[in-house]
Amino acid sequence: MKNTISLILCLSILFFLLSCNKSSMENNEKIENNKISLVENSNLRLPTKSQFASVSQVIGTSDIFISYFRPSVNNRTIWGDVVLWDSLWRAGAEGASTFRISNNARVGGKPIPKGDYSFFVIPRKNLPWTIIFNKNINLFGIHLYDENEDVLRFDADAINSPFVETMTFTFSKVNSYSTILKLSWAEKTIEIPIDFDKTTSWNNIKKFIENNEQPDSLLWRDYLSIGNYCVFTEDKDYALYSMGLIDKSLDIQETFENLKIKSDLYAVLSQYDSASKYAKDAHALGSTTGMPLHVANLLEENIRKYNSLNIDNSNLPRE
Template sequence: MVVARIFSTATCRVGLLLALAGGCCTAQAQQAAQPRTAAAAPELPLPQASPHAVLIQTIGLTDVTVDYHTPSVKGRAIWGQLVPYEQVWRAGANENTVLTFPDPVSLNGQAVPAGKYSFYVLPKSDQDWELILNRVTTHWGSEGYNAKDDQLRLPVVPEASPFHENLVYWFSEMKPAGGRLNLSWEKRTVSMLIETDVHTKALAGIEKVLAAYPTNWQLLAQAADYLVQNNIHSELALRYINESLRLKEVYTNNWIKARLLASKQDYGTAIVYGRRALKLGEKDDPGFKSKQPNMRITLTEWQSKAY
């Protein structure tokens, strides 16, 4: 007992001295006394039942991304059973299915700001289904889903489709400014039209490049050709093509100006530039012969409208 008291007293004195010295040793002693947490259990590298998939599709100048997991049918009844009617479904497996739009888009004609959205489907037994974009993307599937965070809901009619064992997202009906995103699983497909304001983004890029290369006649001609092909900003196209012609006159920029004038129904002047394009092409371009027949046909059409 005496020995124990002496040892205890000595320990207290040492502790007091350590505390007066700054407490660092006391802190180390306390840390050493705390129990060590167990290391995280390792995980085996096994395949997932619903593998992860990422689909990226460029629409115009916008890369649309679909990030999802792919469940399988496995002989189960899907619609109305595994995926109940009248309940919000995560449109995949595991975490949220996430759609990413780096630029503003429209979905079935409804405007959607740029951003990331979780994607849900609300299937129904006897009504149109609903496709849902929600602003919260960190849920596990539909757990924690709240309709107050919805960005929009789109009514859609599900279509019968060939059997798909694995859920799959895919794009169709691709055009310069739009395309259709489809979700197919079992014998059902739902889809929505995604459209982008591609011309606004293209024009911003054109102006940036031409500001850096203002005397490049080829870039000026390409910019004018894009505007002519899409029948937009005709006055800007005229400015670009006139500058291209001033810098260097070849058959290509003459033909672009001819087409531009024809689009403005100035067929008489279009014919003048068209004939000049034919003359320069025959003189300077060895590969011109393949283009010549279609150009002559177009000139004939303009002549019928001009006179």
């Protein structure tokens, strides 16, 4: 009987101690959960193994922005080892790489709406690599990646290239409508063409003029700026449109600047006799109004060039 009572007493004490310990642990957990993390709520920056980077590029009136973490080779075999063949790769390290475009575009020859995307690659040993744009940008690496959220997939060739220790995104062949995005790491590079619609800028220009072309609203310099944009695009259709804008600029105030742009526009249209005439007019007016020396030299060079070409293209409208 005494043994039974002793056993019951011991078990009761043990149960009481366990209950107290559990209660203490729960209280400690509550206290811990209610505490504010000093690290998470401070300005302390902790380094990451791979360093964060971003690269951006303006294409005409469109913006491309890429953010990513940059892994290094560190004497490792990258392709087929660190990055497995035929497997989804985050195209970087740490969090997934992200890609932002401000206007609708064609990437890899396929249309993609403006917006923000995560960026993935499936490397293949002897076949083109698969490039993926996914609409979920809140991914850490490939965790929670869902193929159903892919917005765009296409194939691109991976070419052998000079060794790159730390993974890098760069832009090449940049103009006002397109560029080539390059991803380079170790001894491989993939090139991704990105193209924007040429009409995007001109639709914006035409809309701007329609909304603002009231009496005395636009200055001669406003028309000049648009005409100057057309000159470096070297597009004949837009040159014809801009010619009318430069005439409006000249109607407001004749300057060596807008005379020069009119000369340049005629050169875009291959009407070199008219281009020479307006270059001479610009030089003559500029000589009396404080034209900078480098502009005078450029006009003189253009006059000689246009006179030597002197091409009469009868298929294009003439003044």
